[in-house]
Amino acid sequence: MTEKSSVVDLRSDTVTQPSRGMREAMMSAPLGDDVFSADPSVNALQEKIAALLGFEAALFVPTGTQSNLCGILSHCGRGDEYIVGQQAHCYRWEGGGAAVFGSVQPQPLDHAPDGTLPLAQIEASIKPDDAHFARTRLLALENTLGGKLLPFDYVQAATALARRKGVQSHLDGARLFNAATAQAALTDSSDVRAEARRIAQCFDSVSVCFSKGLGAPIGSALVGSRDFIARAHRIRKMAGGGMRQAGLLAAAAAYALDQHVDRLADDHALAVRLAHGLQGIEGLTVETPHTNIVFVDLTGAAQSRSAELLAQLNAQGILATGLYRLRFVTHLDVDAAGVDRAVAAIRAFFKA
Ligand SMILES: *Cc1c(COP(=O)(O)O)cnc(C)c1O
Numbered sequence: 001m002t003e004k005s006s007v008v009d010l011r012s013d014t015v016t017q018p019s020r021g022m023r024e025a026m027m028s029a030p031l032g033d034d035v036f037s038a039d040p041s042v043n044a045l046q047e048k049i050a051a052l053l054g055f056e057a058a059l060f061v062p063t064g065t066q067s068n069l070c071g072i073l074s075h076c077g078r079g080d081e082y083i084v085g086q087q088a089h090c091y092r093w094e095g096g097g098a099a100v101f102g103s104v105q106p107q108p109l110d111h112a113p114d115g116t117l118p119l120a121q122i123e124a125s126i127k128p129d130d131a132h133f134a135r136t137r138l139l140a141l142e143n144t145l146g147g148k149l150l151p152f153d154y155v156q157a158a159t160a161l162a163r164r165k166g167v168q169s170h171l172d173g174a175r176l177f178n179a180a181t182a183q184a185a186l187t188d189s190s191d192v193r194a195e196a197r198r199i200a201q202c203f204d205s206v207s208v209c210f211s212k213g214l215g216a217p218i219g220s221a222l223v224g225s226r227d228f229i230a231r232a233h234r235i236r237k238m239a240g241g242g243m244r245q246a247g248l249l250a251a252a253a254a255y256a257l258d259q260h261v262d263r264l265a266d267d268h269a270l271a272v273r274l275a276h277g278l279q280g281i282e283g284l285t286v287e288t289p290h291t292n293i294v295f296v297d298l299t300g301a302a303q304s305r306s307a308e309l310l311a312q313l314n315a316q317g318i319l320a321t322g323l324y325r326l327r328f329v330t331h332l333d334v335d336a337a338g339v340d341r342a343v344a345a346i347r348a349f350f351k352a
């Protein structure tokens with residue numbers, strides 16, 4: 001799309017439409033049957049993302065949920081346990097899939113306000129080798145978590161702790177490139193890919209989504225060692241994720257990696273623009289975002305008006321989600337004019 005649509009859709013970065021260039025890349029992709037490992041576009045994407053993040057191998061999967069599932073089940077067997085945050089997508093928002101399909105027991109921990117799982121809590125929750133306990137096999141972190149960048153020294157320390165204890169580590173990096181973009185800005189680096197690799201290299205496996213801020217219609221990838229990916233490949237088949245001419249989708253993902261990584265900083269700037277625009281309205285508490293997600297808490301009398309606010313915005317073609325905590329997500333189909341329209345509409349609502 002060359003023109004932003006008149007609807008300002010701030011519900012999620014998953015709502016993007018494939019751009020013209022992306023559609024052209026999809027239509028011209030060479031295809032084969034990926035269940036025979038014979039789709040050249042899938043193979044190329046897998047090699048590309050593995051190399052980009054510094055891993056031996058990668059697996060293209062339809063969704064981030066399936067990617068995390070293949071990852072957790074590839075690390076853990078029945079009766080094993082993984083340490084995970086209460087707010088983590090793979091624990092809270094994926095239907096308990098690791099427990100349902102893999103008999104893998106989660107050990108959820110509370111997050112500190114910055115989104116981290118405190119190291120002392122991680123260490124205390126790693127069980128000794130004793131028949132009473134599930135075997136602690138895996139630490140799963142998420143970055144970004146609710147749009148927050150985990151401090152890099154924390155990521156290093158937590159994964160080093162896991163390694164020291166013989167525990168594997170998995171990153172749900174659905175928005176890894178948003179994290180890398182924010183981290184690059186903090187470190188005055190202009191190389192988002194290098195930052196993504198630096199984060200990813202702390203872990204034994206990483207899942208990344210192409211269908212969030214990167215703007216592809218469908219698809220995620222899991223990266224890890226060759227053995228790990230071979231196990232994940234079996235699990236993907238069992239989960240029904242063996243797709244045939246999937247190169248059509250892989251081509252969109254490859255296009256996104258080439259064209260849409262360096263523009264994520266624009267989404268982050270728009271999120272800050274939105275947050276700043278909303279600051280100072282009575283009854284709203286607005287955090288300045290690290291990346292592309294703005295949370296707005298409604299307090300006091302404003303709380304009872306959230307449904308009314310969302311309905312009024314909706315009537316003006318401005319879409320968002322939430323209840324007492326509204327969520328606005330910027331992405332490649334939102335521009336500054338759209339953000340300004342949203343700010344003006346919200347300001348007008350609270351003046352009335
Ligand atoms: C969206 C998301 C997923 C899952 O992706 P789907 O493709 O919707 O299954 C996993 N983890 C995080 C952090 C996400 O934001």
